[in-house]
Ligand SMILES: Nc1ncnc2c1ncn2[C@@H]1O[C@H](COP(=O)(O)OP(=O)(O)O)[C@@H](O)[C@H]1O
């Protein structure tokens with residue numbers, strides 16, 4: 281059944297608490313390298329402001345420890361609040377805490393048409409734990425709750441599920457971005473043109489390796505790149521040097537290789553470096569032959585060629601996670617080759633994820649894919665057939 285949207289509620293003079301996914305990619309100096317996730321939330325944001333609502337935005341950024349350490353400060357949402365202010369052309373108020381007395385005072389001072397951004401929700405350990413008190417405090421700030429955080433819809437964090445529950449009989453609605461993403465992905469994925477190819481890469485190995493099992497029965501080919509490849513190398517008894525691996529997922533990787541015979545495609549070669557930098561010494565080796573002192577930073581050229589052929593002949597492609605550390609050329613070559621193959625082919629293509637979207641944008645392919653999604657893990661969850669508790673909890677039309 282359809283969910284009530286932000287358009288369906290009268291927001292005039294009311295306070296709207298909107299969960300957005302402002303988990304944008306940052307460089308080493310906390311500069312935003314891709315603001316798509318901010319831009320894509322603008323329709324819902326403007327809908328509230330233009331109708332005289334008072335807007336509180338809340339999001340996580342990265343994966344801070346949540347222990348108040350100075351290290352966590354690099355995950356502050358302040359640069360994001362500043363960028364939003366630049367885009368909107370009006371000042372945006374920032375609260376340096378999430379549910380403390382400073383946030384209380386900023387919420388009380390809100391006027392119609394004003395926006396307040398709360399500090400990173402994950403600075404409070406209650407967010408990941410789904411803590412009920414934390415959720416209730418956030419819910420107490422507002423008359424209306426809106427979920428427009430598609431990239432986080434697969435999470436059951438406090439702000440995603442606990443807060444709407446704690447709103448009680450107050451309206452809890454879906455935003456335009458979540459609505460649009462779910463509609464597009466459902467239509468494309470439910471009856472895909474074949475061959476249907478999924479491409480998985482990136483760095484969130486332990487999260488994403490879990491979805492492969494289901495993808496093997498849904499897709500014609502599942503291509504593996506990014507850091508995940510080295511856990512599979514380990515499972516094959518290969519040498520991975522200093523590459524990112526998830527040792528406790530090696531048995532799962534073995535099972536997936538058995539089950540995925542003929543569907544699962546693993547890299548045949550690896551582009552590695554002796555340091556996590558563009559200027560490192562570089563080496564291309566066969567998969568599973570990474571020497572000590574080196575780490576895998578991209579798929580190798582042979583793999584890129586094989587993957588490109590598979591992608592070019594696909595009719596539906598869902599891609600989450602860059603093939604390598606695209607932020608550090610030349611380790612962007614694998615990602616570029618796969619993006620080029622999508623551009624050369626004629627399949628329907630969906631590329632999702634905060635970093636994957638940044639990659640196709642930076643490499644100049646954003647206009648050549650059918651849909652750039654703001655969600656990586658979220659689009660994979662949809663592909664797997666999962667439903668989102670964070671959406672189910674919202675009001676029906
Ligand atoms: N071989 C690798 N080793 C380490 N990090 C990698 C490797 N390949 C890709 N990455 C990193 O993965 C990150 C993106 O991962 P992830 O968050 O899972 O993707 P997305 O945001 O698209 O869902 C990028 O910042 C990229 O540098």
Ligand SMILES: O=C(OP(=O)(O)O)[C@H](O)COP(=O)(O)O
Pocket residue numbers: 301303342343431432435484632633634635654655656657658
């Ligand atoms: O960036 C995100 O997901 P993505 O990397 O899969 O695109 C979301 O903001 C979710 O973040 P999380 O995976 O730390 O919960």
Ligand SMILES: [Mg+2]
Pocket residue numbers: 633634635636656
């Ligand atoms: Mg990411």
